[in-house]
Amino acid sequence: MTVLFRRETPLPSPVAAVVGRAGAPRPTDGATIEKIVEQRLLTAEFQPVVSLNNRHVIGFEALARGPVNTRLASPAAMLTAASFKGLLPELDTVARSVAADAVLKLDLPDETLLFVNALPQGLLADVPDDLADSLREAIDRYTVVTEIDDAVLTGDPLLAVHAADRVRALGVRVAVDNFGASIDALALLPLLAPDVIKLDMSLLGHAPNAHAAMVLDTVADYRRTTGALVVAQGIEHDHQLPLAGGLGARLGQGYLFGAAATVPQLSGGNDGRITLPAPAAVKGDNLDPLVLPGEEIIAPGSLVRELAARLERTATSSDIPAAMAIVCPNGRFPSGAPLAAANHVARGSAMTVLLAPDAALRPIRRVHLAALPSGDPLFQHTVIAILTPSTAAALVATASPGTEDTYTYRFSRDRDVAIRLLRHLLARAAFEEYA
Structure with a gap:
């Protein structure tokens, strides 16, 4: 399953919202979270993810948008309202279905990487029958990577790991988003077992320090043992590229490569040189975990x-x-x-x-x-x-x-x-x- 929310972060310049294709909601002063959920008043935008070795666009991150020119236009506003009203799983499900419909109508090449943010509450909720088909078709056609935020992982590790295991069984790959924002997530990384690590943009926004070194140490060891891909986020200037590469990133995302748009474009085609590791599996899964190796x-x-x-x-x-x-x-x-x-x-x-x-x-x-x-x-x-x-x-x-x-x-x-x-x-x- 997939969800489309992204933690809001200050940007160097405002990004104009682009109204979606057919069926996009019109501006309204009467938007409520109940109406947004019931009437599917959401659109999706897509920010490019590029290969750092040639800057080819090889995938996108899908971002949810509420009705334009309303107080619930931003993901943060919708999430806050949905949490207050107890509608997080419902909003999550609608956002997934809207995004799935959008990417299917755009007819992107098969196996295109599609990164989407995830709320565990939504991932574990039942999907209504009328929304399930588009979600399943998108998962079958594209390489969907569900992102679980560093803050979500550290806030409730048990729920996050459980949700990741659930969607992994459905054929969805898993990423940890904004990794390195907190020190607590470092020990939890192999428990979530992500296929992709998306680095927190703060790691590129400051000169290398002791915290960045701890993140690098953790990521390098995990990448060595699993083959996980690393994405550097928040790249806005060319001078940030050496640090991104030094942190182990092969993929990049940020305003240097493009803002979110309703009609994404692949550049140079999906060249196939960026592939995810084999689906995550814990070594020794066929063994009884309570019988440790060695002498009794x-x-x-x-x-x-x-x-x-x-x-x-x-x-x-x-x-x-x-x-x-x-x-x-x-x-x-x-x-x-x-x-x-x-x-x-x-x-x-x-x-x-x-x-x-x-x-x-x-x-x-x-x-x-x-x-x-x-x-x-x-x-x-x-x-x-x-x-x-x-x-x-x-x-x-x-x-x-x-x-x-x-x-x-x-x-x-x-x-x-x-x-x-x-x-x-x-x-x-x-x-x-x-x-």
């Missing part, structure tokens, strides 16, 4: 709890916030600390997910709590998975039957193992929350 070790429970405490401290002491998921079968952290300690853990993390029996859970700020039935097979294990851009850890420990405080455990520092375990725990938590 028997140890006193006190030693396992000390190892767990060390991992919990590691997650809160990293210079870059960590992503973590923890299984607490007895309603306590694996270290033995009470779940109330999650307040401290969450303050220093990009994402904290706790899976515990329902009776043990109380709301904790910034913590995703997944209440599982007390007899859930997952509670046969004590599990920790932690990830930062520079470190990773996975621990699965099981109480030995017939013994007093003795455990068997496997422990790994392998990033792929930790990512696989984290994604498994996120999927379990998402199933409980969004099923």
Whole structure:
């Protein structure tokens, strides 16, 4: 599925809105978000995305526009109004269908890259039958890349990852938009598993600094292991191109290459030299994520709890916030600390997910709590998975039957193992929350 919203950012000069083709809404003073949703009073514009090595236009980003000359003309105004009225999924669905109709009428070449922004609430909503056909045809004909904003990812990682997995199963590719706007997103990158990274325009708007170096480090490692494409956004001047290339970008977007328009034009044809990596898949998907590689070790429970405490401290002491998921079968952290300690853990993390029996859970700020039935097979294990851009850890420990405080455990520092375990725990938590 696809959505067409873009975070509003100040531009160096105003961009005149171009009224869409046939059926474009006329200016009106009576626009309401309810009327926009009900009567489909949206249009779409398309900003070019170019190959930096030859400046050929190889794709577009679709942007939603409300009725012109009204207070709801901008995406930000529509989103604000829809949020207030509880209509975000409905607005999202209408925006997708309007954009799909627009690109199909333009008859762009097959496989053209079409970038569209995504709201997880809309991606997870059911699509009405009368809108589904155009959406499906656009996905089948073009290479649709759904963008999930850095702020959306860090604001609710569990929802964002769940939505990305849902649309990926429908044949839509995934991008993270405005990546690098926040430090929290760095640890979450491999969990979202995007095919494309669209860099935040602030990275090109300032001289290189320590933050840009952290983003570069994270992006370079992810690009090396996945083959993901990198897009530099906000390119307005030629002197920004060397920095864009230095950050690993092969594609670019910005006013240097063109503003959004209702009738996009490919230049030099879709030359085929820019291709997305194979659909994202976590290494070892066919393996049981709870069975870690390596030797199974028997140890006193006190030693396992000390190892767990060390991992919990590691997650809160990293210079870059960590992503973590923890299984607490007895309603306590694996270290033995009470779940109330999650307040401290969450303050220093990009994402904290706790899976515990329902009776043990109380709301904790910034913590995703997944209440599982007390007899859930997952509670046969004590599990920790932690990830930062520079470190990773996975621990699965099981109480030995017939013994007093003795455990068997496997422990790994392998990033792929930790990512696989984290994604498994996120999927379990998402199933409980969004099923």
